[in-house]
Amino acid sequence: MAVNDWKAYLCPVRNLIFLWAWIISISAAAGDYQLFEEHGKVGLKDASGAVVLPASFDALGWSDGHFSLIGQITGYRQHNRWGLINLKKELITPAIYESMTSPGGDRVIVSKAVNPYINKFGCIDLQGKVTVPFVYDGIRFYGLRAVVMVKEGTQYNYGLTDLNDKTILPTRYANIEPIGSLRYAVRNFENKIALCSETGAWVTGFTIDRIDAFQSDLAVIHEDWKQGAINRNGELVIPAIYRELSIVDAKTVRVRKADQWALRNAAFEVVKHVEADQLEFAANGWARITLDGRVGMVDDSLNWRWPLSFDEIGTIQNNMAVVRHQGKYGLQRLNHTSVLPTRYDSLVVEGRFVRVKEKFEGKQVWNLYDTVGTRRNPKSYDMIGPFNGSFFPVKHNRHWGAIDYRGREIIACVYDSLLQHYSPWVLVKFRNQYGIITEDDQWGIHPQSHTLQLVNASYLLECKDTQQILKTFDGSIIYFTENPVTIFPDFLREKLPNGKEKDVTFSGLPVPAPPTLPPPKTQTASFRESEGFIGVKRDGKFGFVDRRGRLRIANRYDSIGEFHHGMAPVQLLGKWGFINTADQIVVQPNFEQVDDFMDGTTRVAVRGKWGIVNSTGQVLLPLRYDSLHRLPTGHWLVAENNRFGLADHRGNILIEPRFEQLQVMSDHAVRVEQHGKFGVISHDGLSIVPIQYDAFEFQRGRQLYLTLEKTSWNILELK
Template sequence: MDTIDNLSFTLVTKLTQSVIKNTASILLLLLVFSCQGQTSGNYKRVNLNNSWGFVDENEKVIIPLGIYDFLNPIDEQNMILAKMNGKDGYIDIHQNILIPFEFEDLGVFSDNGLAPAKKNGKSGAINRKGKVIVPFIYDKVNYFYKSGLAIASKDDKFGFVDGKGKEIIPVIYENVDQTMNDKIVLVSKNKKWAFFSNNGEQLTDFKFDQIKQAYIKQNGRDKDTYFKGGLAIAIIGNQVQYLDQNLKEVIPLGKYDFTKSLNKNGFGIVGKNNKFGIINNQGREVVPLEYDTILHPTRYTNILELFILKKNETLKILDENTKVIKENILACTWDKIDSDDYYSNVLLVKDYQNKFGIIDEIGKTIIPFEFEKLLPFDAQETTIAKKNNKYGIINYKNIALIPFENDEIHSNKFSKIYIVKQNDKFKLYNKKGIKIIDFVFEDLQPCFYDQDNKFIVRFKGKYGITDITGKEIIPNEFDEISNWVEYGPEAHFVTKNKKIGMYSRDGIQLIPPIYDEIKYVNNNIIIVSQNKKYGVISISNKNIIPLKYDKIYLDRYKITYENKEPEIYVLKNGIYSQLDKNNKQIRSNISEKEIKEKFEYYFEK
């Protein structure tokens, strides 16, 4: 059974700064991937073989396939970005052309009503009537963000234009940058950055090597910002400082040697000399620098804004406002629970009495600390738990759906079933705790390729394969049956009376269990031995090279990964020869030295 005794947290300590240089074509590409199948009003986009159209709620064709190479969803003003015959334009749902198909590239409209466009190899921006607002004189013009500005570039120089087409910051700089959520922008000169206002006023000197970006969630979307929690992290050389939204220094340069962006409530992790604490957005240390580690619980790309503090091997959990939730714990990890209509972010915790429980983001205990083991829910409604040395299944309300009376329970987050063992009986339950079937076997393991439907079982010391209905797939008569085999066939190796054979996953005997050894290369080359003689057969037991050689050598890597014809070398009566795949001799009397050099890793005389 898996536990979380030795779980660790992932700490993302570096937020790289990337200059926003996305072209209108990249914006269009993103929309292609993010909007497929999206319904706009009573209409739905459809596509087939790189052709796009629209149907209504009754699946009646409104815009047929075969005309447009791409159609974007209908926007808030009932306009559809379309691509036809290599040109971009805008139409409505009735295929009236709103903006002519005369652009090589065309983006979606920003909040200011402008869309980046490209025509005759040059970029600019147009309004919803197709009028040119930003002239087509630039190499690239990007999307307009909250600043009201768009990045423009020409001859490898960068600047900003506004919604009237005016260059607010001249296109003369080596680099520029902006975020989706800030009105001020960044400009780079001589590899140093300065802040500028969105009316073009320079607000700081060109002195920063980097301004870190962070992400905040607004209206269900992640948006980047320099000022998460109210402060920006500015880097000069190897030292950091915090700036407020007026670009006033709140925490001086070099006070801390470790910093992390603040959370949404204005609290952030800082460190000095390998000791860590937490500051607020006024620069005050609300948690002193006395902890060995302070982390945010992280799972994949999901980061909770709680804090986990470690000191002398003991953990403490604080909420997003630095209020203590739970102290004196040994381990915890981020988890997610399917709670009816929504997912809950929670912490799976092991306390000082080695008991497991779960607390939510506000510190409420939702699964009491009474379990000897508790596996993560992994975005499911139920999970495996252990109490009084017996296993059961609980749901997110701590209701025992499978009683705590079982010796073992196995599953994983990709499976749809629980395998429950009690004495020599196995029961299969679905993930809602409803029993599917009872089995009487000594052992039961899911087949890796169909773990919810097929199982390797042992009964009276013999192995076979049974499906979830109890139907026998491979008879219970073998001493061994393989499950997953690296570089193996899509079939099972079976052993009976110390002889090896193969069965298909559907229970068809491919190779009878008559061989002492089977080495699978591919379906057409399987080296077998019998009574110390070697040969080659196919997966259908067709004889390729007869069983008469003392040894067979071949380079599996070249066959499998370089797709080369097999070079087969055989040893018989002390003489090495080379055969082709049809058992025709190519060479004879090959020296042992050559064979040894060619097969040095597994040469055996």
């Protein structure tokens, strides 16, 4: 830094140190004085009780309610206006200001009526001289700088000046806040922040989204989803390249980069990668990608389709998705064009129609759109309910009606409520009475005091006094009772006084009871045919017959299964074995559970432990495993103590059960999980892909791998 630059830097710092020392001294002096009141007026006494200012003022101090002295000067109020006075009882200014506050230092912020309706703010010095003209709608002091505000319409524009109204930054920003004593955070109307010096020199561009509170003289800055850090001087200490940053102390921070999702080819080389907190694939192959609470979309090759513009993206249906941004909902096509903009408080897609709620002229209203974005209803409603197959129930001015899918009001909004719909009838409540109308708003049954209920399109139930009356719509009575009834699709169920139930058809006749058939003397159970044999049960024992019903294997077994590959499981004395088609026992009944044979092997269990035997009963895999499952590849997935391994189709162990997950990917590769990490090993247990990934998916159709590597925290020591 050049000598002249150091002088320019040190000069305002010396002034600031002197100013703060002076403020501390005068604040202490204010404690030597005490306000007192006489006859509704306020005065000032010194520490000895001597009157310094007589009790002739409405208030002393400042318009924000507190009292202090700037040297020998304070504010006073008379006739609802403020002015400056010293302790020599000399009025420095007349009482002409609407408000007067002391930000510290030798300036006072005052407001003045520039017309009968508008007050403007400015500054005066301790001699009453105007140093900042009355052109602002707000002023905040920070050391030797003032943040000033100008209102245009409903929007405030912020700028930065010195204490003599020399412009440092023009009034065209959304906000300005100090960062320490030498830097300011300036926010533009695109909601981005830049840092500038007290001379107005830009330290950064408008790339910062948020600045956290200072901790140990450091503050985390956020740029998009990345984080860095600045010091109290607004200097960039750590560039914004990290997903997360945690301040330990003034010299130490913890940092973590973003998690990495990657597509890899058959050689496991990275084809494409993205940084994401979360990746959720949809049915169309695209994925919702989440970073720092914002959501976008990538395709199945991890190419960006939607930027990180939304807080939420719903399920993709018909090449569209409901989106949410800053609490508002919209509807987007997959090509990232808008069907409906994100301005609605509620949005519901139902087939080809969209019901939306928004605020209009201070009132919440509902409208109906189609999925092309065309509004269907000419007028808005207080409520639009779900489509019931015939119409949308709507509410307007506290009364209910209905619109069709074109948005036409087919039932006028004159009803207390729409209670029930059974096309073509609608049960309504009208002026606290019950009636039935058609879907084109014609009375079928005029309003009456008795409760009505639609049974179906042909019948209704009327509750008249204590009677339940089943009627047709032309008024014909079918059935009546004083007992409670429940409506079922094809009948009424009446609760009798003795507690029994009686079912009545809609013709008014009792529902006939089903006929009771006497049990056969000999019960026979039969099974489906398998390899020409059909299992049968006679007199409690099982055997087999052929297609013509001829007995092939006598009924002498406690239970049986189907024939597969010429063998069927049979149970004798509570144990299972296998017989062949000649009724010869080929596997002795020694097992508590068995499965069907396939490729010459099956699984068997004793006391909950599983193994594998061949067609002669030879044990190929010992009965020691908690579970065994034959995979489509012919391999066996073996489990022991919640760990998985792999055996070949003959029961030879290829991979000992030591993994939390195991999936056969090909004839030579197996996807495994160990200690929460994924990788690929060969059928011989040799490493193909290191077990280091936090997620791992093989896309067989494209011969690609999708991997996730979560990053860990690291320590950065600052110089």
